[in-house]
Amino acid sequence: MSTENTPDTAELERLREHNKQLLSELKAERAANKAAQDGLQAAQAAEKQWRERWYSLEVSAPLEADLRGAAAGPWKYLRDTCTELGLLKMEPDSEGIERPTWYDEKGQPANLERGLYEFLCGVFNRTGGDLGHCLRSSGASGSGAHSGAYRPYTPSAPETPKGATPSVTLGLR
Secondary structure (H helix, E strand, C coil): CCCCCCCCHHHHHHHHHHHHHHHHHHHHHHHHEEEHHHHHHHHHHHHHHHHHHHHHHHHHHHHHHHHHHECCCCCHHHHHHHHHCCCCCEECCCCCEEEEEECCCCCCCCCCCCCCHHHHHHHHHCCCCCHHHHHHCCCCCCCCCCCCCCCCCCCCCCCCCCCCCCCCCCCCC
């Protein structure tokens, strides 16, 4: 046998030790990578939760409050009707966040200075249609019903005729 082709045992042991060291470093890096990926996923889930919460408070809740103030029934029915008629569109703003945008029956941006209810009443008066079924009453029907404000009944004291003195009973007869 030739001794020229056999590797030196010391060199072989050094390479084996170096290989073990590289494998342990690889395992450590993989574990660190896995931990970083888990942290990233947790952070993304938390970000998504906070974005949904912010959207609910800043966009959905004000829209719902406006629609509740104008709706005769469930506010979602009014929202769906306005969406079908093209009056309400959810459009992205400069940051890519969808926000409600109101349009009139001609597709022009709506003037909401007098409020959403007045705008929707104006659109209904000009176009008619299903929108009238969704809007609350103005209280001007002439039926004697109270308009939107609740006034509790306050009974008045019975009146005594003029000139008559109230009878005083001081006991049983």
